[in-house]
Amino acid sequence: MPKKQLQNYLCYVIMVAENKPTGGNDMKMLILGDISPTGVNAHLFREQNLEALFGNTLPIFENKDFIFANLECALTESDHAIPKFGPNLKAPAETAQVLATLGVSCVGLSNNHIFDFGIEGYQDTVAALHKAGVGYTGFGENYEDSRKTMVIEHGGQKIALITVCEHEYSYALEDRMGSRPFDEFDTPLDVREAKKTCDKVIVIYHGGKEMCQYPSPRLRKLCRTLIKSGADLVVGQHSHCIGTYEEFEGGHILYGQGNTHFVWPDRDPLWNTGVAVVYDTVTGEIEFISHKNTEVGITLVEGEEKEAIMAAFHDRESACKDGRWKDGWHDFCVKNKENYRRVLANAFAPGSTQREDDNFGHYLDCEAHTDVWRELYPTYNLTNEKE
Template identity: 30%
Template sequence: MNEVSILLTGDFCPQLRVEDLILKGQMQAVFNDLKAEFDKSDLNIVDLECPLVKDGQTIPKTGPHLKAHPEGVKALQYARVGLVAMANNHIMDYGSQGLFDTMELCKGAGIATVGVGRNLEAARKPFYTEIKGTRIAVLNITENEWSNTHGDEAGANPLDLAKNFHDIRQAKSQSDVVIVIFHGGNEFYELPSPRTKETLRFFVEAGASAVIAHHTHIVSGYEVYEGAPIFYSLGNFVFDWAGQRNSFWNTGYAVRLKIGKHTPVSFEIIPFEQNDAKPGVFRLSGEALSKFNDNLSRLNSVIADDAQLKKQFDDYCRSKKDIYNIYLEPYRNSLLASLRKRGFIPSMFSKEKRRLMLNITRCEAHRDILLKSLEN
């Protein structure tokens, strides 16, 4: 049988308790009963959500700076990961040197990378492989935040529909199957925005055989569009966070794509719990698995209904309105503006405020909420 099996997961950030296990060489305690799923795949692909560095210079940005110990690459090797998707909003947290060091580390471990490079041209390049006579291309794209390159600088492949369309079409002309891995969406929101749904469907229309998304740190649903599966968020894979226990943060799923050379891509979903009371990843079973499946069915039904999807996103935007209004609040009063102009009161636009404004206007997911807040 020439069917190709490719396993994909969401965010991998092997910090805190997981890092402790890795440094002790206890790899089995990281992956537990999920290891068997990696062992039976022809190719395993993981979203590497942080640079693997001991230290370095951080970049100015909003949000946390993430990193994990370079020994984390041994966990990827243990799980037989052959490719890491690196186009995400944290891979440049420790600058271009952190990116280059992580790429070299992976290369030395026999793990390919996709979605990043020393410039935009390199970051846009797909990963190609041939397995059992089927040629497969993998592209990796991320929304526009702090890691993207747009020219000669190092960084991650940005969401740019015109360029993305060209790249998918070009990859399709040189392969049998194209997998697009997308990092984006609204963090902690369990559904795609209508724009995200439209964008990921556009990737299929351009030629993608399957689209896999992550970034939101919460499980979302999926659909099959024009014969291609679209997964809107796999949730976290290995991402220990001290402030998150017994929450949405601790549930995720892997997707096994089953690929034939001349047949539509089929799939299997593998739900798990990660880094809750115990560090590591464990397959769901029993009542927990039943609840997961019920929730996934609920999400799928909303995704299938455009009117309901829009309503829920509008409700979500309303819940964020006050936060985004605070982000935007300038001096409105003419007297205050005059005093500011004369230097009697400080500018509200500090460097930190400017970075915040840049991010919420540049990043597509943030901008969706910003526009709704202004409309309301």
């Protein structure tokens, strides 16, 4: 597979895709979702066994000018896990070489797991990526530094790649390194600024409610705002399931890509499927390639199973047009209401533990969780309510 020559491993530099497989001015991008080796296949990443890990999906990596993936873990052997709610994810350093062999040009570090093992884990990750020749974006020494936007140059085109995450654990602050967080004021501004000098702007948004196939009203509004600000494609990740899709004012919005390579037995069936996104930066055409987990890797979905997955996907696309997406979101929130009430009750109960208090704080800090709070406990304006 063609190697991409990277001018630098930091964001806000131009990455030039050389040895272009497609030729001409066409630029075919492959955008992948969450990649995180697990206990069932970490040894295969160490061995760099691509056949076992990727099977018949390998051809989709061919003839692409630029490949992006979200690295949903730290590449480290550190045991210094940070305190958090949810798993601390790490993987062998050889994972970076697996990605390089696949032809991955760049990984996103704007997510809620890159700091799972603190600064040590982050530094180990960057070292592994550097050694393998894989670029990265979406991380900085502080908040302003994290806002640097990657620009890809190919065939006379300039493509801006902006990766942001919601506020969970790893996000940068004014005086602390971390992932590039979404900001309702700054991120649309960053998109507008990028569009002044770039032909296309792609936003990777790491957020939304896990295991929910529909966007919240806030998420839908912000993704549409990014399109209005100049983005041509907005891809939602983090939800760990295939969501829905809509075209809006000439742009594309995917609310949930699902996992790309995150094999975790005994999870919700929705966890086990995802879509790879192929995007032509000249024509603006988009293609979705469905895949699923095997016992240790992934494989393309075929036949009736593929038809069923894509039919459900297109039905949710229709739901975005006729308003049914609101029902899907509301039903999801109601289904999870007791969990949210329990978090609230535990935090304010006499004798609550520090961890219970912190969990409530986490549920307030993260945008996806506050979306659920707002749906379950709306503030009613009864001024003009009809009797």
